[in-house]
Amino acid sequence: xxxxxxxxxxxxxxxxxxxxxxxxxxxxxxxxxxxxxxxxxxxxxxxxxxxxxxxxxxxxxxxxxxxxxxxxxxxxxxxxxxxxxxxxxxxxxxxxxxxxxxxxxxxxxxxxxxxxxxxxxxxxxxxxxxxxxxxxxxxxxxxxxxxxxxxxxxxxxxxxxxxxxxxxxxxxxxxxxxxxxxxxxxxxxxxxxxxxxxxxxxxxxxxxxxxxxxxxxxxxxxxxxxxxxxxxxxxxxxxxxxxxxxx
Amino acid sequence: xxxxxxxxxxxxxxxxxxxxxxxxxxxxxxxxxxxxxxxxxxxxxxxxxxxxxxxxxxxxxxxxxxxxxxxxxxxxxxxxxxxxxxxxxxxxxxxxxxxxxxxxxxxxxxxxxxxxxxxxxxxxxxxxxxxxxxxxxxxxxxxxxxxxxxxxxxxxxxxxxxxxxxxxxxxxxxxxxxxxxxxxxxxxxxxxxxxxxxxxxxxxxxxxxxxxxxxxxxxxxxxxxxxxxxxxxxxxxxxxxxxxxxxxxxxxxxxxxxxxxxxxxxxxxxxxxxxxxxxxxxxxxxxxxxxxxxxxxxxxxxxxxxxxxxxxxxxxxxxxxxxxxxxxxxxxxxxxxxxxxxxxxxxxxxxxxxxxxxxxx
Ligand SMILES: Cc1ncc(C[n+]2csc(CCOP(=O)(O)OP(=O)(O)O)c2C)c(N)n1
Ligand code: SF4
Numbered sequence: 171x172x173x174x175x176x177x178x179x180x181x182x183x184x185x186x187x188x189x190x191x192x193x194x195x196x197x198x199x200x201x202x203x204x205x206x207x208x209x210x211x212x213x214x215x216x217x218x219x220x221x222x223x224x225x226x227x228x229x230x231x232x233x234x235x236x237x238x239x240x241x242x243x244x245x246x247x248x249x250x251x252x253x254x255x256x257x258x259x260x261x262x263x264x265x266x267x268x269x270x271x272x273x274x275x276x277x278x279x280x281x282x283x284x285x286x287x288x289x290x291x292x293x294x295x296x297x298x299x300x301x302x303x304x305x306x307x308x309x310x311x312x313x314x315x316x317x318x319x320x321x322x323x324x325x326x327x328x329x330x331x332x333x334x335x336x337x338x339x340x341x342x343x344x345x346x347x348x349x350x351x352x353x354x355x356x357x358x359x360x361x362x363x364x365x366x367x368x369x370x371x372x373x374x375x376x377x378x379x380x381x382x383x384x385x386x387x388x389x390x391x392x393x394x395x396x397x398x399x400x401x402x403x404x405x406x407x408x409x410x411x412x413x414x415x416x417x
Numbered sequence: 418x419x420x421x422x423x424x425x426x427x428x429x430x431x432x433x434x435x436x437x438x439x440x441x442x443x444x445x446x447x448x449x450x451x452x453x454x455x456x457x458x459x460x461x462x463x464x465x466x467x468x469x470x471x472x473x474x475x476x477x478x479x480x481x482x483x484x485x486x487x488x489x490x491x492x493x494x495x496x497x498x499x500x501x502x503x504x505x506x507x508x509x510x511x512x513x514x515x516x517x518x519x520x521x522x523x524x525x526x527x528x529x530x531x532x533x534x535x536x537x538x539x540x541x542x543x544x545x546x547x548x549x550x551x552x553x554x555x556x557x558x559x560x561x562x563x564x565x566x567x568x569x570x571x572x573x574x575x576x577x578x579x580x581x582x583x584x585x586x587x588x589x590x591x592x593x594x595x596x597x598x599x600x601x602x603x604x605x606x607x608x609x610x611x612x613x614x615x616x617x618x619x620x621x622x623x624x625x626x627x628x629x630x631x632x633x634x635x636x637x638x639x640x641x642x643x644x645x646x647x648x649x650x651x652x653x654x655x656x657x658x659x660x661x662x663x664x665x666x667x668x669x670x671x672x673x674x675x676x677x678x679x680x681x682x683x684x685x686x687x688x689x690x691x692x693x694x695x696x697x698x699x700x701x702x703x704x705x706x707x708x709x710x711x712x713x714x715x716x717x718x719x720x721x722x723x724x725x726x727x728x729x730x731x732x733x734x735x736x737x738x739x740x741x742x743x744x745x746x747x748x749x750x751x752x753x754x755x756x757x758x759x760x761x762x763x764x765x766x767x768x769x770x771x772x773x774x775x776x777x778x
Contacts, residue, residue, distance in 0.1 A: 243481075
């Protein structure tokens with residue numbers, strides 16, 4: 171007897187070839203989002219607001235409604251969409267430069283208002299698309315094209331912990347940091363994303379899933395070594411787990 | 418129909434609501450604070466949404482979002498705030514998202530002066546953001562006209578799937594005048610307008626790559642990008658039919674004043690007085706400053722018209738660049754200008770015209 175064990179998600183268009191670098195986790199992240207939406211029966215209601223950066227490449231590959239926000243403004247665009255379409259499932263998908271640098275005001279303000287949408291925050295510690303410049307999340311000592319000697323706290327300050335910062339606000343409902351570095355964590359990430367989407371459909375307000383990922387290309391590491399760096403350095407600085415869950 | 422005594426900024430907001438605007442996001446800035454304040458009270462009454470954005474940058478992007486979801490949406494600001502919105506305006510133009518915004522102009526660069534001025538003409542008409550896009554720019558000279566143009570702006574925006582700008586000033590924002598308000602669109606009409614955008618609105622469609630809503634403020638592919646720009650150019654060219662202009666006492670005029678918005682209203686009253694003195698003076702008042710009524714200047718009989726007098730509340734003069742394109746060097750263009758938030762005086766215009774015809778007061 172044949173048994174269906176796994177099926178690729180229709181959320182990602184079958185005949186599109188993704189342009190992400192080998193070992194990049196953007197594809198896995200979107201796969202997990204697509205599976206979550208399908209399992210919850212929400213694909214046809216979903217609207218994504220993509221940030222500018224490698225995040226934005228998804229627009230070509232996904233089969234569902236999507237917009238691209240100006241760099242950093244995804245949380246403002248999502249506010250506009252969700253407020254006039256409360257029945258839609260709205261999520262933003264943003265990199266660390268987008269969400270935590272140029273878009274910090276929009277991120278904080280949407281969280282502070284308790285906007286009823288979900289933020290998927292891809293934290294790879296660096297600017298991907300523009301070629302490896304320093305991000306607010308770059309680790310101390312980590313080299314970037316604009317910090318050639320590595321991040322120096324005296325000059326650049328320390329990596330920004332967005333989940334913990336948003337945890338100081340009263341309104342956010344669900345804040346969690348996860349990763350895609352192991353099959354177990356991929357499953358966990360999916361569980362968190364589904365939880366966040368469910369909270370949104372219940373009108374519970376703002377949630378953010380921060381996903382620690384690698385950027386082999388701009389870290390200057392091959393895919394395997396990038397995984398090691400993600401585990402040994404990035405996740406040490408940015409511990410995984412639920413930061414807030416108001417249930 | 419009954420007339421209501423209303424402040425300009427509130428009348429503009431009410432006209433927008435009556436046109437079916439159901440989303441407004443804005444950030445406080447003088448002289449238009451009453452616009453967001455009015456929407457904050459009014460929109461909940463009609464199941465609309467008001468959001469005080471954390472900045473002008475956020476506000477325009479909220480409008481980009483709400484309008485992408487098919488709802489008639491608006492934002493409003495004054496000069497420095499409008500500059501902050503320019504990236505978002507450009508995104509709306511690129512993604513062909515209809516929305517309406519207002520600029521109640523200030524008196525100079527930087528934080529400028531909060532008093533009435535016309536210092537943003539070139540920004541408004543030539544480059545309200547990066548990328549060479551264009552918008553229709555409507556310039557009211559009375560509160561009634563501001564109301565009528567706001568109402569119309571939403572239709573134009575939807576017709577073209579393009580942003581429309583209402584270019585006003587601190588007089589229009591703060592003066593109170595009797596106005597006849599346009600008809601309130603019913604909930605059914607408002608819903609119908611939204612439904613008509615369903616095919617492209619980002620609200621969640623059945624999973625289908627070819628027919629999904631894909632709001633695209635740009636292209637990776639250079640061929641596609643050029644194509645988009647060419648399609649946009651066709652639209653911009655089609656606006657020649659939409660030119661709105663008031664020509665007042667121009668038929669036998671030897672001196673023709675070129676002026677828009679609040680300064681044109683003052684210039685018009687100067688024309689009335691000068692005509693009584695037997696001076697042959699007229700006024701061309703662009704109502705759409707973009708598309709600009711070049712024809713009104715091209716078609717003048719330059720064997721009769723001796724001088725064009727450009728009257729603006731801007732130093733340096735800005736609209737004069739468009740006037741020159743219409744006049745094409747066929748007669749001299751003089752100016753009568755104030756700036757910095759000073760309102761142009763009727764006497765200054767009258768004195769200038771008298772001097773031009775060599776007549777003492
Ligand atoms: C206003 C503006 N400033 C700068 C850029 C250039 N830019 C494009 S992507 C990007 C950084 C993206 O980095 P990140 O947000 O970390 O996303 P990733 O590429 O890593 O997914 C920048 C600075 C832009 N498009 N718009
Ligand atoms: S540059 Fe980095 S984030 Fe972008 S696709 Fe390549 S690996 Fe992924």
